[in-house]
Amino acid sequence: MSLTAAFYIVLSAIITNNYVLSKFLGICPFLGVSKKLDNAMGMSVAVIIVMVIATAVTWPIQTYLLDKKGIGYMQTIVFILVIAALVQMIEIFLKKYIPSLHKALGIYLPLITTNCAVLGVCVLNIDNEYNFLQSILNAFGSGVGFTLAMFLFAGVRSKIETNDYPEAFKGIASTLVAASITSLCFLGFSGMLEKIFGM
Amino acid sequence: MANYIAPVVLTVVIAFIASALLSLAAKFMAVPVDETAVAIRNQLPGANCGACGFAGCDDYAAALAADPEGIKTNLCVPGADGVAAAIAAILGQEALDVIEQVANVRCSGDCKATKSEMDYQGLKTCAAVKGFFGGPGVCKYGCIGFGDCERACPYGAIQVCNGLARVNREVCVGCGMCASVCPQQIIDIIADVKRVYVGCNSADKGKDTTKACSAGCIGCKLCEKECKFDAIHVVNNHAVIDPDKCKNCGLCAKKCPKKVIHVFPKPNVKPFVKVDAAS
Numbered sequence: 087m088s089l090t091a092a093f094y095i096v097l098s099a100i101i102t103n104n105y106v107l108s109k110f111l112g113i114c115p116f117l118g119v120s121k122k123l124d125n126a127m128g129m130s131v132a133v134i135i136v137m138v139i140a141t142a143v144t145w146p147i148q149t150y151l152l153d154k155k156g157i158g159y160m161q162t163i164v165f166i167l168v169i170a171a172l173v174q175m176i177e178i179f180l181k182k183y184i185p186s187l188h189k190a191l192g193i194y195l196p197l198i199t200t201n202c203a204v205l206g207v208c209v210l211n212i213d214n215e216y217n218f219l220q221s222i223l224n225a226f227g228s229g230v231g232f233t234l235a236m237f238l239f240a241g242v243r244s245k246i247e248t249n250d251y252p253e254a255f256k257g258i259a260s261t262l263v264a265a266s267i268t269s270l271c272f273l274g275f276s277g278m279l280e281k282i283f284g285m
Numbered sequence: 286m287a288n289y290i291a292p293v294v295l296t297v298v299i300a301f302i303a304s305a306l307l308s309l310a311a312k313f314m315a316v317p318v319d320e321t322a323v324a325i326r327n328q329l330p331g332a333n334c335g336a337c338g339f340a341g342c343d344d345y346a347a348a349l350a351a352d353p354e355g356i357k358t359n360l361c362v363p364g365a366d367g368v369a370a371a372i373a374a375i376l377g378q379e380a381l382d383v384i385e386q387v388a389n390v391r392c393s394g395d396c397k398a399t400k401s402e403m404d405y406q407g408l409k410t411c412a413a414v415k416g417f418f419g420g421p422g423v424c425k426y427g428c429i430g431f432g433d434c435e436r437a438c439p440y441g442a443i444q445v446c447n448g449l450a451r452v453n454r455e456v457c458v459g460c461g462m463c464a465s466v467c468p469q470q471i472i473d474i475i476a477d478v479k480r481v482y483v484g485c486n487s488a489d490k491g492k493d494t495t496k497a498c499s500a501g502c503i504g505c506k507l508c509e510k511e512c513k514f515d516a517i518h519v520v521n522n523h524a525v526i527d528p529d530k531c532k533n534c535g536l537c538a539k540k541c542p543k544k545v546i547h548v549f550p551k552p553n554v555k556p557f558v559k560v561d562a563a564s
Contacts, residue, residue, distance in 0.1 A: 151295070160292045164299060171303035175310055182314040248416060250408040 092223055094283045095216075099227025102279055105203045106235040107272040112203030116235060117261060119194070120243055126236040132194040134229030137207050139176065140169050141225035144208040145218055165208050173199045203232060239268055321375065322350035328371040329361055334460045336362040336386060336474070349376070359383045362459050385477040386459025388434075388443060388452045392427040392471050393484035393545050395447040399424050399498035415468040424497040426487040428471060434463035443472075454549065480533045480549040481526060488521045502545050508537035 105111045112133070119129045144165050152158050177195050180188040188195075198204060207228050211221040242264050251260060326346035333341035337360035339348055349356050349372065359369040359381035370380040401421040405414055411433040419425040430448035442456035443463050450463075454477065464472040471486045483502060487494045491503030502523040509518055516530035517537050524537075524546065538546040 155291050155295070157292045157295065160295065163296065167296070167299055167303065171307060174307055178307070178310045178314050181316050185316075248408065248410075248413040250413075 090283060092220075094279060095220055095223045096227035096230075098279050099224050100231040100234060101272070101275045102277075103228075104231040104235055104272055105206065105228050106232055107269040108276075109206065110269075111206040112201055112232060115194075115197065115201065116232075116239065117258075117265070120236050120239045123237070123240045123244075125194075126240045128191055129194045129197075130229070130233035130236050132191045132198055133201070133203065133232050134226065136169075136173060136176070136195070136198045136201075137204055137225040137229040137232075138222060140172060140204050140208055141211055141221050143172055144168055145211060145221045148212050161209060161212065162205075165205055169204060169208070170199050203228070235268075239265065242268060319347070319350045322346045324375050325349050325372055328364070328368055328375070330364050330368065332363050332460070334363060334462075336360070336459060336461055353378070357381065362386050386474050387454045387457040387477050388459060388461070388463050389473045389475050389482050390428060390443075390450045390452060390471055391473060391482065391484060391486045392449060392469075393500035393547070394422070394424055394427040394498045395449040395500075396430075397447065398500035399427065412466070412468050420469075422497075424487055424489075424494070424501065426469065426471070426489070427485075427498065427501075429469060433466045433468070434472060437462045437466040475528060478533075479526075479528050479531060481531060481535055481538060482547055482549075483517075483524045483526055483545060484547050485523050485543075485545045487523055490522055494522070500543065500545055503543060505542060507540045507542065508546060511536050511540040 099105075103109060106113065106116045115129050115133075119125045147164065147168060148158070148161060152160055152164065173195060177188070180191070180195070207225050211224055214224070216224055243261065246260055246264060255263070323346075326343060329342040329346060331342050335341065337345045339345040339360075345360065349358065353376045358372045358376060358378060360383075361368045361372070362383060362385065365383050365385075366380075369383050373380040400423050402423045403418070403421050405417070405421040407413060407417065409431050411420075411429040411431045414420050414429060414431060420429050422429060428445075428449050430445050430450065432445040432450070434443045434450050435445055439460070439462065440456050440458060442453045442458070443450055444453070445451075450467075450472070459474050459477070461474045464470075464474055469486070473482075475482070484500065485494075485498075485502035487498070487501050489497065489501075491505065494501035494503055502519075504519045504522045504524070506519050508524050513534070513536070514530050514532055516527045516532070517524050518527070519525075526537075533548075535548045538544075538548045
């Protein structure tokens, strides 16, 4: 795999195929945790870590176990099982050996256990027929894309809060409208990377 | 039939391996939990208000369990004497009374003393107007008076009267919610026994302060000279009282030419009435 191809995978995962704003996966933490920048930071770091490790574990399971036995349709259930156990494992490990990181990630680590963005990365890596290295790159890029979306939206939300707008839009309505406009902005990136890298 | 066996066996095996790994990990990588800390944590109210000076109830409990001699057991303000006694009992120490705390607004600029310099039409919250040329008032340091503190207070102990936030010390528990939302940062949480406070936060020079507000500290240092305990000093063009040194004598308040040093009456004491000796 050339360096250009690696760049293309990471950048497209961050910008054009942004999991939150283009694929609409992982909306729950996106709306729930983006109120404050500190919380958004903790959640994003946890998502990046879990996405990369989950891909590193699920890719071999799919390729060497499910596909070999011809039971690829068991993908979803096996992946959920593996990811849930994996996140628990990571939490126990961090609590013992890196307590400061465990404290910083806090409640967000167990929350990701059932995050669809993590499962989505694992499944889409297989669907796109990436090899192992490409899958890891894609997972990392997706995590960074999630971070980018969270940070952008935390900024947008803090701006919304100090503005005067109709009572009917208070709360979740204004948040969803803002999210859709942010998502529309990301639509502007589509096709950009294909032109740059000539793919 | 064979079609069913492979997936079922696979799922069972994976689940078995995962659960075995997890239970092994939970056994060998377990972190010992400090039982004293847990017991103390159960006594604390769990408000995570930070009045004790720690990041939250968990933090305070852990610190107390780690260093019972160095850290006082009476720091939990919302829990009051009951919690302090319970914690002291867990640690086998003598129970200490909780020093109650109250919020205190360092501004005297009500609408008689100072004016606004614009006709502000936007969202009526202090946080919003602070980002708009530093607020509508002529003085950029004092109380804005849109009542963010009033809305934040769960006890109704702070209210805006005549454009100035005022604290009802009887009701206030010193949780610090108002202090954390005030964009001017003029609300202090002080010990309830402290009765003298400086009602101005202006960092402008005396001349500019006088122009902006008739109830502003001009930094004349008369209070500094008057104080017998070296407790009051002019810092950043306004007087600041060191709570550790102040003895509540109120001499500085008498001397202040702008009358911005205020003295709260002692609780449960009748106001002193001068009796005419002749009658």
